Amino acid sequence: MTTTSTVAFRVHALPAEVLDSVRASGVDAFGNRVERVTAEGGDPLRCCLRNAEPGEDLLLFGYRPPLPASPYREVGAVLAHAEPCAGPADVNSYPPGWRGRPQVLRAYDARGWIHDATTVHDGQDPEGTIAELLAEPDVVQVHSRNVAWGCYMFTITRAG
Structure with a gap:
């Protein structure tokens, strides 16, 4: 690794309350049904910030990243574990x-x-x-x- 400059930063996975709500209700924040899928392997998991292993049970749903209301606020599909996980390692x-x-x-x-x-x-x-x-x-x-x-x-x- 050739880091040219350092700055202390934090990475934020999907918030636990969003994941809990989606898992419990079966719908995302926009009322769309959550899709259950089986990982092929390499699928990027937004709950723990790693790639899925083949065969893991996942949820596919719409998510709006944290931003104030603005013309740039977007909604997009994300993948997360179907069951709670430990979250990011670091x-x-x-x-x-x-x-x-x-x-x-x-x-x-x-x-x-x-x-x-x-x-x-x-x-x-x-x-x-x-x-x-x-x-x-x-x-x-x-x-x-x-x-x-x-x-x-x-x-x-x-x-x-």
Whole structure:
């Protein structure tokens, strides 16, 4: 790893209350039925920030990442374990299983508007790219998104 700059940050998986609600009700926050699927392997889990193993029971549902109401607030499909899991192993570092995966890092300001610091990283030095984005004083959060599908992966904020 060749981190060019360091900054303390936190990664945020899907909130436990969202997961509890979806698992208990069988519907997402928008009233859409949750789909049960079996992992093929490599499916990105937003509950624990790792790739699924083949055969794991998963839920596929619509999720709106945390942003103030703005024209940039989106809803997209996410995958999570069908049953509660331990969550991310470490919220103070980039998810190790996703290192090497190119991602869009979309920066947002306090209004929930996309900041022009948004970038794509190749997966080799995500911490360096995150540090550059969080060095922008107007950036309050960064969403990691899948390059090919555009799906929300997780949120990054400054630690503290």
